[in-house]
Amino acid sequence: MSAPATRPPTAAPYARHFADRYDTWFGKPSVTSDTVALLARLAGSGSALELGVGTGRVALPLSRCGVRVEGIDASPEMAALLAAKPGGDRIPVTIADFTRPPLTGHPYDLVYLVAGTLFELDTQADQLRCFHAAAQLTGEHGLFVLDAFVPEVLVAAPQEPDGQVIPTADGDRVVLRRSFDRAAQRYHSHYRITPGDGSRTVDLDVTFRYAGTGELDLMAHQAGLELRERYGSWSGTPFTDGCAYHVSVYRHTR
Ligand SMILES: C[S@@+](CC[C@H](N)C(=O)[O-])C[C@H]1O[C@@H](n2cnc3c(N)ncnc32)[C@H](O)[C@@H]1O
Known part of the structure; x- marks a missing residue:
């Protein structure tokens, strides 16, 4: 990716003022390895773009698995921390709004959004635009993966x-x-x-602006995507009644 086409949104206060504490407070050590393993399996030896890449919690270990990873984030503070970490120089980050990304460098084999970041988008229109962006950024056989709480x-x-x-x-x-x-x-x-x-x-x-799985699948449909699989966790457990969380994998509509 290169220079942003539009101004990035103002990042949330945690990402502006406490970026240096993000990994300590919100680093999710218990799920990161499962997240990376599933994304690595889906990306294969291809390319990936993380929307809201943050400090590289997932992007860095994913890149060590042999995936070519790039990122977008609204927060220069978070991106600077990623860049300073070992291997950070191998992950190009564009400072931009990931719902209005510059469309250079695509198509990616995998576009992903983790840590419940979709719900940080404030309106249904923003979330829908994110699905459209993911559809534009992925190739015909590319995948869009996100995780989210089940609101109910x-x-x-x-x-x-x-x-x-x-x-x-x-x-x-x-x-x-x-x-x-x-x-x-x-x-x-x-x-x-x-x-x-x-x-x-x-x-x-x-x-957070939450949306249930049905609403997300409808947004995907409007963007030309369809659900390929849905898990109840990053470790790939089945998505069943009572799951508080889901990991959804979308592909282009066949
Ligand atoms: C919860 S953090 C997750 C960071 C990283 N993905 C992780 O899992 O550790 C969400 C990140 O998304 C970024 N973000 C939120 N909304 C954004 C937007 N519309 N455009 C670009 N970045 C955004 C924030 O600045 C923050 O770095």
Whole structure:
């Protein structure tokens, strides 16, 4: 990819002000290896583009599997951290809005969006534009993969009264509380982070616009894509009633 065609959106506060803590607080060590293994299998020896590549949690190990990986992100701070890591120089990153990507360098064999990033897009129109972008960026036999919560399950899940403690890579304590606005099809995640070194507490809020699997499949259909397979996790377990999460693989409509 090259220079962005449009100005990137303003990145979320966590990606602007706390990019250097992202891996520690939100690094998801328990799922990253499964994520990389599944994406590597789908990409084969081909090329991949990560939408919202961040600090390279997935892109870097995927590139070590022999996949040619590129990324797009709105946050220069996140991209700078990726570039500074070993192997970061092999992953070109374009600073742009991934729903309006510059269409150079494509087609990719695989375009993917992980860590629930689709729901960071604020409106249905933005999410639909993301599906159209993925369809444009992939070749005829290319795949678009995303992961997301299943809203019906997430909304119904009992909230822990003191919040959910997120495991972190160091002594910082991250506690998550979610609140739902079902009428607006949104939820708000509030993270309270108490650093282990005694420095000041950080409060972070992220708003998500959620969509169920049926709505996502309809967006895919409008973009000329169809569901090829859906898993209940990155380790490839079946997607069944009660799954709180899904990994969906779309291909071009046959
Ligand atoms: C939750 S982080 C995930 C980062 C990385 N994919 C990972 O799994 O660790 C989401 C990333 O997407 C980026 N992002 C969100 N919306 C975007 C948009 N419309 N265009 C470009 N980047 C975006 C954020 O700046 C952030 O780096």
